[in-house]
Amino acid sequence: MRYLPLAPSEDRALLDVIGVDRAEDLLKSIPEALRLNRGLELPPHASELDVLRTMEGLAGANRPFRSRFLGAGAYSHYIPAAVDHLASRQEWFTSYTPYQPEISQGTLQAIFEYQTMICDLTGLEVTNASMYDGATAAAEAALMGLRLNRHRGTVLASEGLHPHTLEVIRTFLAPREGLALVEVSLKDGLTDPEDLRAKLSEDVACVLVGYPNFLGCVEDLQALAEPIHAAGALLVSVTQEALAFGWLEAPGHVGADLAAGEAMSFGNRTSFGGPFLGFLAARDSGKREMPGRLIGQTHDADGRPGCVLTLASREQHIRRERATSNICSNQALIALRANIFLQLAGPEGLRGLAEQNAAKAQYLREKLLDSGCFEPLWEAPFFNEFALRCQGDVEALQHACREAGFQPGLDLGPYGWDGAVLWCATELNTREDMDRLAEVLGALPC
Amino acid sequence: MLNRNREPLIFESSVVGKVGMDLPHLDVPEARDTRPEHLRRGPFQALPSVSEVEVIRHFTRLSHDNYGVDDGIYPLGSCTMKHNPRLNERVASLPAFAESHPLSAQEDVQGNLAALFMLQEWLKEITGLAAVTLQPSAGASGELTGVMLIRAHHVAQGASRRVILTPDSAHGTNPATAAMAGYEVVEVPSAPDGTISFEDVVDHTGKHHPGLISLVETLGAEIAGAMITNPNTLGVFEHRIQEVADLLHGIGALLYMDGANMNALVGVARPGDFGVDVMHLNLHKTFSTPHGGGGPGAGPVACTAQLEPFLPRPVVVRDGSGYRMDWDRRQSIGKVHGFFGNFGIAIRALTYCLSHGGDGLRAATLRAIVNANYLRRRLEGTYHLPIQSPTLHEVVFNDALLSSAGVHTLDVAKGLIDRGFHPPTIYFPLIVPGALMIEPTESESKAELDAFVAALEDIARQAQSDPEALHRAPVRAPLRRMDETTAARKPVLRWTGFRPQ
Ligand SMILES: Cc1ncc(COP(=O)(O)O)c(C=O)c1O
Numbered sequence: 001m002r003y004l005p006l007a008p009s010e011d012r013a014l015l016d017v018i019g020v021d022r023a024e025d026l027l028k029s030i031p032e033a034l035r036l037n038r039g040l041e042l043p044p045h046a047s048e049l050d051v052l053r054t055m056e057g058l059a060g061a062n063r064p065f066r067s068r069f070l071g072a073g074a075y076s077h078y079i080p081a082a083v084d085h086l087a088s089r090q091e092w093f094t095s096y097t098p099y100q101p102e103i104s105q106g107t108l109q110a111i112f113e114y115q116t117m118i119c120d121l122t123g124l125e126v127t128n129a130s131m132y133d134g135a136t137a138a139a140e141a142a143l144m145g146l147r148l149n150r151h152r153g154t155v156l157a158s159e160g161l162h163p164h165t166l167e168v169i170r171t172f173l174a175p176r177e178g179l180a181l182v183e184v185s186l187k188d189g190l191t192d193p194e195d196l197r198a199k200l201s202e203d204v205a206c207v208l209v210g211y212p213n214f215l216g217c218v219e220d221l222q223a224l225a226e227p228i229h230a231a232g233a234l235l236v237s238v239t240q241e242a243l244a245f246g247w248l249e250a251p252g253h254v255g256a257d258l259a260a261g262e263a264m265s266f267g268n269r270t271s272f273g274g275p276f277l278g279f280l281a282a283r284d285s286g287k288r289e290m291p292g293r294l295i296g297q298t299h300d301a302d303g304r305p306g307c308v309l310t311l312a313s314r315e316q317h318i319r320r321e322r323a324t325s326n327i328c329s330n331q332a333l334i335a336l337r338a339n340i341f342l343q344l345a346g347p348e349g350l351r352g353l354a355e356q357n358a359a360k361a362q363y364l365r366e367k368l369l370d371s372g373c374f375e376p377l378w379e380a381p382f383f384n385e386f387a388l389r390c391q392g393d394v395e396a397l398q399h400a401c402r403e404a405g406f407q408p409g410l411d412l413g414p415y416g417w418d419g420a421v422l423w424c425a426t427e428l429n430t431r432e433d434m435d436r437l438a439e440v441l442g443a444l445p446c
Numbered sequence: 447m448l449n450r451n452r453e454p455l456i457f458e459s460s461v462v463g464k465v466g467m468d469l470p471h472l473d474v475p476e477a478r479d480t481r482p483e484h485l486r487r488g489p490f491q492a493l494p495s496v497s498e499v500e501v502i503r504h505f506t507r508l509s510h511d512n513y514g515v516d517d518g519i520y521p522l523g524s525c526t527m528k529h530n531p532r533l534n535e536r537v538a539s540l541p542a543f544a545e546s547h548p549l550s551a552q553e554d555v556q557g558n559l560a561a562l563f564m565l566q567e568w569l570k571e572i573t574g575l576a577a578v579t580l581q582p583s584a585g586a587s588g589e590l591t592g593v594m595l596i597r598a599h600h601v602a603q604g605a606s607r608r609v610i611l612t613p614d615s616a617h618g619t620n621p622a623t624a625a626m627a628g629y630e631v632v633e634v635p636s637a638p639d640g641t642i643s644f645e646d647v648v649d650h651t652g653k654h655h656p657g658l659i660s661l662v663e664t665l666g667a668e669i670a671g672a673m674i675t676n677p678n679t680l681g682v683f684e685h686r687i688q689e690v691a692d693l694l695h696g697i698g699a700l701l702y703m704d705g706a707n708m709n710a711l712v713g714v715a716r717p718g719d720f721g722v723d724v725m726h727l728n729l730h731k732t733f734s735t736p737h738g739g740g741g742p743g744a745g746p747v748a749c750t751a752q753l754e755p756f757l758p759r760p761v762v763v764r765d766g767s768g769y770r771m772d773w774d775r776r777q778s779i780g781k782v783h784g785f786f787g788n789f790g791i792a793i794r795a796l797t798y799c800l801s802h803g804g805d806g807l808r809a810a811t812l813r814a815i816v817n818a819n820y821l822r823r824r825l826e827g828t829y830h831l832p833i834q835s836p837t838l839h840e841v842v843f844n845d846a847l848l849s850s851a852g853v854h855t856l857d858v859a860k861g862l863i864d865r866g867f868h869p870p871t872i873y874f875p876l877i878v879p880g881a882l883m884i885e886p887t888e889s890e891s892k893a894e895l896d897a898f899v900a901a902l903e904d905i906a907r908q909a910q911s912d913p914e915a916l917h918r919a920p921v922r923a924p925l926r927r928m929d930e931t932t933a934a935r936k937p938v939l940r941w942t943g944f945r946p947q
Contacts, residue, residue, distance in 0.1 A: 001806040003529055003734075004813055005891035014820045014892060023812040026819055027714060029683045029836040034720045040571055040713050040804030048533050051800045055793070058564075059542035061557035063550075070547050073784060080467055082502055084539075090516040091509035094530050097740040099522075099871075101930075102923035103863055105452075106512035107739040110505070113456055116940040120492040126939050129740065132583035135784030164784045171758075171780030175597055175628035222484055249485050262784070271538075272558050273548030273785025274583070275742035287937065293740065297941075298933035301918075301926040304452060310933040316586070316618035317874070321631040326622035329584040329730065333738025343456055343501045344466035347490040352469045354487070358477035381480040402551065410549055431473040 001045050067433040068407040071385045071424025073162050073240045073262065074270040078427055083267040083340045093333055101308045108307035111295040114339040122259035123250025124281035128292035130335040131278030134262025135165040138208060138238045139172035140291045140325055141260035141280050145206025145234045147289045152205035154180045158191040160213030162240050163415050189217040189378040191224060200231040211237040211251055212244055215422065216385030225255025234258060241265055244383045246354025258282050267341030268334055277334040288314060291325030353427060357384035360425035367438040373446040377420060385424045387412060392446035394421060404440045453507040457941050460494035466501050491944040511924045513868050519894050523840045523871040523883025524679060526709045526731035531801065534794035543793055548785035552770050559769035562762045565796040569727060574718025575748035581758045581787040585706055588726025588745025589623040591758060594779045595724050595749055596671045596700045597627055598756035607670035611661060613642045615680060615875040620673045620704060629670060634658050636877055640680040640833040642690065662693050669697060675704040679875040681837035691721025708732045710815060710839035713808025724749040733795035744791040758782050813888035814839045817895060821886055824899045828906045832878050840885035842878050853909035853916050855880040860919035865901040
């Protein structure tokens with residue numbers, strides 16, 4: 001077995017020092033009746049080439065597409081070569097959590113820089129080293145909102161959050177007695193201010209709103225913040241496409257007290273939904289209620305600057321059942337990729353790329369409307385995603401797209417918007433592909 | 447590789463006008479500005495303007511300040527820092543996997559579903575349990591999922607129970623998880639042999655701690671379950687685990703096993719065979735997926751058929767000749783991840799499984815146990831072994847033999863850094879004062895183990911001859927000891943050197 005440094009003579013030497021005949025003798029502390037007295041019923045070990053063939057066989061059973069128009073929480077973007085190259089250095093990907101700061105300054109400083117940029121993007125002052133993904137980040141944000149507004153027990157969540165995110169929040173809140181999760185309905189693709197006002201009360205700790213929301217619509221956070229703050233509640237923005245921060249004002253500058261979301265778009269692949277990158281940012285006053293790891297700057301015994309894990313008294317290894325969260329391992333390597341991506345992009349690149357995404361989505365929307373297959377659902381502003389009502393049979397339309405090599409937008413029927421399709425365009429979708437897609441759809445009997 | 451100086455923060459290299467990414471040619475008209483005025487993105491304050499060369503050098507230089515598994519033994523107890531096979535990385539980056547979309551039509555991702563299903567089957571055979579979900583993102587996420595399954599089970603029985611038992615040797619995520627799942631945590635003391643105590647324990651301060659039997663008697667139907675790590679955080683197999691399960695089952699409670707230490711059991715013993723109802727595995731420990739400087743990992747949960755209906759949605763099932771995501775699970779606890787968990791990590795773990803095969807998995811377990819026992823035998827006497835029980839894949843020493851010279855666990859750790867080694871886990875488990883928790887894994891050769899022993903012996907000698915040198919350590923690392931007190935007292939959690947706009 002190529003991964004094990006096994007050699008009979010050395011094995012003997014090890015066992016002789018220990019003073020046993022066979023390795024199995026070291027299992028005696030496991031009661032005999034509890035030991036597995038047979039081999040695992042699994043195939044035997046295999047060479048690299050054989051395993052690669054098996055796995056390539058599986059990969060080959062996935063359908064390739066020439067262009068994808070599907071977003072809905074997982075976005076295909078171009079990944080600069082430097083991201084893959086740097087992130088595959090063993091110093092980054094094989095190391096552990098930086099518990100020994102003197103030999104982990106690479107990881108620590110990288111996270112410090114990442115924290116700085118997430119704060120910049122969100123317009124807030126504190127963020128952690130990462131959360132599992134956007135959905136769990138939103139759920140942790142709801143719990144953090146409850147801690148920051150300690151005597152309140154209701155969380156309001158806009159129906160415009162990603163349905164999976166809503167389900168994760170529901171799952172996280174369910175076991176907590178005395179807590180309520182109430183949904184605020186949508187009107188014309190946006191959180192309904194009337195319904196929001198009706199549901200705000202002195203028990204509401206925080207309100208979660210998509211920015212942009214699941215349907216791609218850009219919520220006016222500033223307008224929503226007014227009644228929310230007047231009711232003493234916190235506004236939590238939830239962003240499922242972080243590239244939008246190159247197009248839209250930072251949530252912290254337009255009323256959000258907490259910003260959660262998904263940042264996989266920065267240098268990561270869709271990878272069937274994970275590993276992704278959850279972020280959660282807050283104002284400085286909230287730092288002691290933050291879940292997860294925080295990196296802070298300090299100096300060493302010689303006064304040289306460096307970074308360490310800090311404010312650990314919030315965390316499970318110190319505070320145990322009173323910790324702000326149980327999170328331990330996070331998504332560090334995915335955050336590193338986002339970090340490299342953001343440094344390459346810089347302010348110009350991020351803004352420019354976001355503008356290109358907006359341009360592509362606007363072009364695609366016009367093309368799709370021109371194809372005669374769709375009609376608008378609402379006129380809310382959007383970033384790189386938008387929903388349209390399909391005039392014909394959504395299933396037939398999706399089939400035609402896939403046959404033509406295009407991954408179609410999301411059928412919103414199962415999510416409660418019958419006949420609607422959620423389309424996404426990014427810098428990866430060429431004009432040629434979008435024209436061709438419109439042609440394919442135009443030929444359908446809509 | 448030596449750095450000239452400490453690498454500055456990238457923000458300090460930023461000069462307006464430099465770019466590290468050229469935008470692609472825009473083949474459609476420029477975007478119309480549809481945003482309300484106040485929602486237009488304002489200026490960035492920190493994002494740096496730097497070229498690609500500078501970014502590559504920045505991350506390359508920073509990487510030189512890290513220690514990785516490829517540098518040598520990384521003996522963090524409880525963390526299972528084993529070799530990360532490169533084949534796993536190659537397979538996970540196959541475009542058909544890496545570029546697949548989680549909301550694809552199911553017939554378009556049959557390869558993904560088959561891979562997930564296959565991994566589930568392997569984990570079922572390895573754990574001896576009936577069902578597996580791959581959705582949890584890490585160990586702690588698996589724990590939360592598992593404890594929620596326990597809660598769902600009790601709710602379905604019409605019972606409300608309020609307590610989860612955890613041993614005092616438990617990892618912090620166990621009590622934190624129980625609290626997140628709405629439970630009160632009651633601690634069970636450890637017996638002198640390091641395993642969970644059935645009898646009451648009086649500690650050195652004279653304080654009385656009810657043991658498992660008393661707790662089961664007094665709390666009875668208030669107990670929802672217990673979370674037990676096996677082998678425990680001392681590396682000791684909980685030899686009475688079956689009795690623990692029977693006691694719990696007798697009062698209608700369930701047994702959760704923290705499987706962080708499964709590297710001691712794979713192919714050797716199966717939790718499903720000793721009464722465990724639900725457990726998690728850490729793919730980033732036992733199944734060789736890289737730790738990435740802190741993540742991502744994956745924490746699949748395995749459970750009995752009784753708990754299966756409550757698993758997070760969706761569940762991957764085989765349907766005739768194909769595979770499908772079953773969303774129609776009325777008793778499901780819901781979702782614990784936005785999609786299906788860390789798929790890319792599952793692919794790596796499956797690749798690891800196929801490479802090892804059933805025989806290789808068992809061989810790896812045995813070698814991990816041999817390596818740990820070799821270190822134990824070589825270091826016993828030089829370092830104090832507070833618990834004498836036989837150990838499996840890891841061993842916990844402490845600083846009792848050095849403290850008369852004024853040398854403590856932290857000094858030993860920093861002394862190892864100066865000798866080119868990553869230190870073991872320190873000050874955990876909490877029940878061993880000054881713990882040095884060593885887990886070599888199966889990846890280490892005899893030569894590497896011997897070099898590590900020699901370094902620890904050298905430190906023990908220096909503790910007597912020149913303890914001050916150890917207090918000063920490390921002196922050969924990129925930085926000396928860090929001022930963590932100032933970091934916590936005056937937290938600086940981001941760079942704020944930007945010019946006000
Ligand atoms: C015994 C034990 N339980 C649970 C965990 C938590 O696992 P994770 O970091 O993957 O959340 C760890 C990780 O160090 C552990 O050692």
